[in-house]
Amino acid sequence: MTNAPFPQLSTSRLGLRRFRESDAEAFARYRSDPAVARYQSWEAPYPLEEASRFVSAMATQPADVPGEWLQIAVTLEDALIGDCAFVAQAHEPRTAEIGFTIAPEHQGRGYAGEAVTSLLGYLFDQLGKHRVTASCGPRNAPSVKVLESVGMRREGHLVESTWAKGEWTDDLIFAVLGREVS
Numbered sequence: 640m641t642n643a644p645f646p647q648l649s650t651s652r653l654g655l656r657r658f659r660e661s662d663a664e665a666f667a668r669y670r671s672d673p674a675v676a677r678y679q680s681w682e683a684p685y686p687l688e689e690a691s692r693f694v695s696a697m698a699t700q701p702a703d704v705p706g707e708w709l710q711i712a713v714t715l716e717d718a719l720i721g722d723c724a725f726v727a728q729a730h731e732p733r734t735a736e737i738g739f740t741i742a743p744e745h746q747g748r749g750y751a752g753e754a755v756t757s758l759l760g761y762l763f764d765q766l767g768k769h770r771v772t773a774s775c776g777p778r779n780a781p782s783v784k785v786l787e788s789v790g791m792r793r794e795g796h797l798v799e800s801t802w803a804k805g806e807w808t809d810d811l812i813f814a815v816l817g818r819e820v821s
């Protein structure tokens with residue numbers, strides 16, 4: 640565990656930075672879209688009060704604490720357009736899992752792949768992770784495309800492995816090693 644502060648990252652178009660309290664409204668808005676929440680752990684609508692509590696917690700949450708997710712703001716000209724997240728695995732902190740979301744009005748422009756590529760660079764180059772994984776449902780076609788486009792390998796298909804929103808759902812497992820992208 641490094642307990643490191645999260646640095647500001649940038650891509651050609653985007654910034655990745657810590658959440659601020661002023662992000663709460665935009666965060667609640669896109670999390671409240673049923674299409675965005677469809678394959679995710681939260682329910683839409685996502686209340687503003689919950690968004691405020693969440694972004695405040697993420698503003699000071701230390702990075703790279705095993706078992707604790709850090710959600711990171713993805714910004715365009717410093718305005719929140721989505722987020723990505725990572726957690727160092729509690730059983731093996733040199734491995735991490737990631738997740739990502741882009742607000743509907745900003746989807747389809749390749750922003751997710753750009754943000755995830757930057758996050759992978761941070762995890763491998765700055766935190767020295769060995770392996771990064773992601774999971775998503777096979778029906779989540781845009782997410783599968785993003786994971787393939789950033790060079791993550793599809794390693795498995797778990798059948799009815801997660802109870803989500805009233806049904807058993809499958810999980811696709813994607814992974815990449817540091818030496819494969821550096």
Ligand SMILES: CC(C)(COP(=O)(O)OP(=O)(O)OC[C@H]1O[C@@H](n2cnc3c(N)ncnc32)[C@H](O)[C@@H]1OP(=O)(O)O)[C@@H](O)C(=O)NCCC(=O)NCCS
Pocket residue numbers: 674675676678679738739740741742745746747748749750751752773774775776779780781782784785788
């Ligand atoms: C997954 C998500 C982050 C992708 O964000 P994005 O910025 O739109 O991603 P991109 O612009 O890079 O598009 C990804 C690919 O999906 C494709 N795509 C978009 N909508 C699609 C759809 N309904 N069906 C099939 N493919 C689709 C795009 O054409 C693109 O493919 P391409 O690279 O071959 O052109 C966004 O859809 C989202 O936030 N979804 C809800 C949250 C979520 O499910 N997150 C993933 C958790 S694992």
